[in-house]
Amino acid sequence: MKPMLMRELVGEALRQERVTQGRTLREVSKAARVSLGYLSEVERGQKEASSELLAAICRALDLPLSVVLTIVAEKLALAERLASVPTIRPIARAAA
Known part of the structure; x- marks a missing residue:
């Protein structure tokens, strides 16, 4: 399982809010005074x-x-809880 990275979670939260507001990257980058590419x-x-x-x-x-x-923090906590759950392995079947 791929570890959760803070920068990915932060980016996901920001993008979700921007899209929810119906705003473009260009609008937000201009308002934030951040380059479009960097945002x-x-x-x-x-x-x-x-x-x-x-x-x-x-x-x-x-x-x-x-x-x-x-x-x-909530998404990271959920990922950590899921990562700590033991994986259930299928039982190997005996050859017939």
Whole structure:
């Protein structure tokens, strides 16, 4: 199982909010004063955004940073719980 990366979860939360608001990358990047390409990379989890950048993006989305961090924490906690559940292996059948 692939480990969950914080940058991917943050990007997912930001993209989901942007799409929910019906806004384009261009609109949010302009409002946040962040390049379009960089914002795209943050949303795709390819770049680790600084706290200042996250705050600017959240302001542009009118979304409290604490909400983003709560979403990320909840998804991370769920992934950790699922990873700790033992895997059930199928019983090997005896040759007939």
